[in-house]
Amino acid sequence: MLRLDRLEIRQGDFRLNADWQVAAGERVAVIGPSGAGKSTLLMAIAGFIAPERGDILWEGRSLLQVAPGDRPVSTLFQDQNLFPHLTVAQNLGLGVSPALRLAPVDRARMEEALIRVGLGGLGGRRPGELSGGQQGRAALARALLRARPILLLDEPFAALGPALKADMLGLVSEIAGETGATVLMVTHDPADAVAFAPRTAVVAGGIASPPADTADLMRNPPPALAEYLGRFRA
Amino acid sequence: MARRAGPVTRAGRAVALGVAALTLGTLLAVLLRAETASFGPADWSALRFTVLAALTAATLSVGLAVPASRALTRRRFPGRGLVITLMGAPFLLPVVVAVLGLLAVFGRSGLINRTFEVLGLSPVSIYGPHGVILGLVFFNFPLAVRMVLSGWQAIPAERLRLAAALGFGPDAVFRHLELPMLRQTLPGAFVAIFLVCLTSFAIPLTLGGGPRATTLELGIYQALRFDYDLGRAALLAAAQFALCAVAVGLAARLALPTRFGAGLDRQVERWDTRGWVLRLQDSVVLMLSCGFLMLPLAMIALRGVEGLPEMPASVWPAALRSVLVALVSTALCMAATVTLCAAISAGPAARWIETAGMLPLAASSLVLGTGLFILVHPFASPERLALPVTALVNAAMAMPYALRLILPAHREVEAAFGRLSDSLALTGLARLRWLILPRLRPVIGFASGVVAALSMGDLGVIALFANESQATLPLVVQQLMGAYRMPAAAGASLLLVGLSFALFWICDRGGRRHAAS
Numbered sequence: 001m002l003r004l005d006r007l008e009i010r011q012g013d014f015r016l017n018a019d020w021q022v023a024a025g026e027r028v029a030v031i032g033p034s035g036a037g038k039s040t041l042l043m044a045i046a047g048f049i050a051p052e053r054g055d056i057l058w059e060g061r062s063l064l065q066v067a068p069g070d071r072p073v074s075t076l077f078q079d080q081n082l083f084p085h086l087t088v089a090q091n092l093g094l095g096v097s098p099a100l101r102l103a104p105v106d107r108a109r110m111e112e113a114l115i116r117v118g119l120g121g122l123g124g125r126r127p128g129e130l131s132g133g134q135q136g137r138a139a140l141a142r143a144l145l146r147a148r149p150i151l152l153l154d155e156p157f158a159a160l161g162p163a164l165k166a167d168m169l170g171l172v173s174e175i176a177g178e179t180g181a182t183v184l185m186v187t188h189d190p191a192d193a194v195a196f197a198p199r200t201a202v203v204a205g206g207i208a209s210p211p212a213d214t215a216d217l218m219r220n221p222p223p224a225l226a227e228y229l230g231r232f233r234a
Numbered sequence: 235m236a237r238r239a240g241p242v243t244r245a246g247r248a249v250a251l252g253v254a255a256l257t258l259g260t261l262l263a264v265l266l267r268a269e270t271a272s273f274g275p276a277d278w279s280a281l282r283f284t285v286l287a288a289l290t291a292a293t294l295s296v297g298l299a300v301p302a303s304r305a306l307t308r309r310r311f312p313g314r315g316l317v318i319t320l321m322g323a324p325f326l327l328p329v330v331v332a333v334l335g336l337l338a339v340f341g342r343s344g345l346i347n348r349t350f351e352v353l354g355l356s357p358v359s360i361y362g363p364h365g366v367i368l369g370l371v372f373f374n375f376p377l378a379v380r381m382v383l384s385g386w387q388a389i390p391a392e393r394l395r396l397a398a399a400l401g402f403g404p405d406a407v408f409r410h411l412e413l414p415m416l417r418q419t420l421p422g423a424f425v426a427i428f429l430v431c432l433t434s435f436a437i438p439l440t441l442g443g444g445p446r447a448t449t450l451e452l453g454i455y456q457a458l459r460f461d462y463d464l465g466r467a468a469l470l471a472a473a474q475f476a477l478c479a480v481a482v483g484l485a486a487r488l489a490l491p492t493r494f495g496a497g498l499d500r501q502v503e504r505w506d507t508r509g510w511v512l513r514l515q516d517s518v519v520l521m522l523s524c525g526f527l528m529l530p531l532a533m534i535a536l537r538g539v540e541g542l543p544e545m546p547a548s549v550w551p552a553a554l555r556s557v558l559v560a561l562v563s564t565a566l567c568m569a570a571t572v573t574l575c576a577a578i579s580a581g582p583a584a585r586w587i588e589t590a591g592m593l594p595l596a597a598s599s600l601v602l603g604t605g606l607f608i609l610v611h612p613f614a615s616p617e618r619l620a621l622p623v624t625a626l627v628n629a630a631m632a633m634p635y636a637l638r639l640i641l642p643a644h645r646e647v648e649a650a651f652g653r654l655s656d657s658l659a660l661t662g663l664a665r666l667r668w669l670i671l672p673r674l675r676p677v678i679g680f681a682s683g684v685v686a687a688l689s690m691g692d693l694g695v696i697a698l699f700a701n702e703s704q705a706t707l708p709l710v711v712q713q714l715m716g717a718y719r720m721p722a723a724a725g726a727s728l729l730l731v732g733l734s735f736a737l738f739w740i741c742d743r744g745g746r747r748h749a750a751s
Contacts, residue, residue, distance in 0.1 A: 048653055069659025080650050085672040098664045 029193035089123035246577020260605020269465035288431035291370035299378035305516035328691025335530030385419030538728025599694030679745010
């Protein structure tokens with residue numbers, strides 16, 4: 001279980017509070033107007049922003065003193081998910097061993113992961129030689145390899161077209177299902193939330209509200225969400 | 235947030251401490267040894283001349299750079315890119331070599347005096363205060379042109395288009411666009427060049443001397459080498475350090491130009507400069523600037539080729555020593571600089587560590603040398619340590635330049651890939667190997683080239699320490715000049731230039747080959 005315990009994040013004048021929890025294996029969309037702090041919340045969980053007070057716990061253990069790379073977390077950022085000077089295989093390898101010391105077993109697992117995301121045989125390519133969708137798949141393959149129990153998606157597919165994005169979200173669903181990962185996905189598109197996440201947390205006005213049933217939320221949005229959604233209804 | 239305090243960070247702190255110990259420790263040695271009572275009239279005049287020569291040279295360089303860079307920014311002509319590259323060349327040119335080129339143009343039997351002879355005019359001498367200033371301007375005018383040029387290029391094209399749409403003439407463009415830019419750019423350029431001039435040693439050594447044209451640096455050298463008066467050398471070194479510290483303090487308040495002018499050959503469309511008077515003015519300015527720079531360079535090549543057969547056999551071992559010293563000091567400097575950058579971007583005490591890396595700017599090669607001489611000579615003969623000490627001092631002196639080149643690039647890499655690396659636990663040496671070094675290879679290559687060329691041409695601390703058997707190539711050139719063996723000196727200079735530029739080229743090319751996209 002991922003628990004945000006009376007968490008308060010401050011950055012200058014900006015302030016964000018959250019006090020809720022997500023069960024292991026659950027999928028939660030994080031939605032809200034831009035600048036409300038969706039990414040900030042994820043970056044705090046990933047370990048890049050130190051909270052002002054409160055705690056972040058995984059299975060009852062506080063993560064605050066744990067370095068980003070040692071947290072039980074894989075993150076897909078908005079961009080720069082791959083090192084452009086390394087091959088796809090090396091990028092995946094860094095997810096297994098930061099010193100890139102790989103046993104034959106690891107290499108076999110990497111090739112499996114690549115095949116799993118539809119990039120079989122492309123391990124020797126550089127990210128620049130892949131399409132945007134393929135780059136997303138490579139980053140997902142690394143997350144699959146690392147198999148951390150929490151997967152954070154900070155709109156990694158925002159630059160893709162609608163069809164491609166739907167494909168990628170489908171792939172994330174499958175992979176999260178296989179690894180049993182808890183997924184938090186930032187999005188500004190209510191359709192993504194409806195398609196991907198049974199529950200949704202609204203971030204607005206300095207508060208990240210506890211996740212609620214996505215379908216209910218879209219039918220009866222609270223005022224902050226209604227204002228953001230405009231006339232959208234699921 | 236959890237900090238990365240890996241081995242690289244700790245190493246960075248150690249390097250910062252080492253650099254601080256080298257600059258401040260030698261300074262302490264100098265201060266303890268200085269005999270304050272003996273600051274005599276000759277020393278006062280050395281101090282006065284150092285400041286005056288630097289002020290004059292900086293004023294002339296920056297003043298002349300304004301019309302030259304303006305002409306460069308608003309004219310297109312074939313070879314414009316070449317001219318801009320040429321402006322970068324003197325920075326890497328060994329000083330003794332440039333002096334030889336200046337002598338071939340302005341010296342007793344140089345081009346100017348021979349023309350004067352034909353015209354029946356009396357010859358002019360290049361030796362003395364004006365010669366020192368001429369030498370300083372030769373080195374720093376092109377540097378100033380590049381700094382001011384980058385200011386000119388920073389005026390947004392949209393602003394110039396707007397000015398054209400409003401019908402601004404050249405005067406209005408100058409008042410509303412160019413003058414504000416100059417007010418921002420010139421003070422920084424002036425102070426940077428003033429600082430370079432303060433610490434110049436090889437120019438006063440070769441063109442100055444005597445009561446009217448001795449600088450503090452030259453005074454240190456003479457006190458140590460000829461009078462063996464450690465106390466007086468230390469006193470002069472302390473004065474030199476104080477002077478530099480004041481100038482660095484001034485520089486820290488001004489925005490110094492940080493880059494070596496990447497992308498300076500970009501063209502900006504100008505609408506206000508089509509009149510024939512301006513065209514004529516720019517052409518004359520450009521021709522004079524290029525002539526001033528190119529004539530000595532051409533003479534180096536010309537006289538050098540003639541002089542190659544005259545070179546004594548001693549140039550070959552000297553060349554080998556120079557290359558080895560350059561390679562060692564480049565490797566030292568790069569390892570130290572990259573380590574510093576890692577420690578700076580890791581966060582804690584970043585400002586402190588960066589300041590330590592910039593400290594050598596306030597030191598001069600001879601102050602460092604004097605301090606090391608004082609520290610070393612009770613235990614070992616300075617001559618035996620000449621080469622290692624030179625490599626160490628060259629590495630330290632070049633560090634601020636290397637840091638200024640590499641640190642911004644390092645920050646960009648960390649900004650783009652720092653979080654990804656952290657999330658993958660890519661720290662310490664693994665981060666260096668898989669992220670930093672591959673991403674920074676082009677800039678490390680370029681910086682290595684600069685450091686290697688600077689070290690190759692250095693004539694500073696080696697002159698304090700070395701005897702005949704450890705002479706580096708620049709020292710051999712200087713000794714040949716001192717013995718009036720000009721053809722031999724010219725030949726050796728050409729060899730020195732060739733080796734310097736070859737080292738620069740190899741490093742720069744090595745960095746860019748197969749560079750990461």
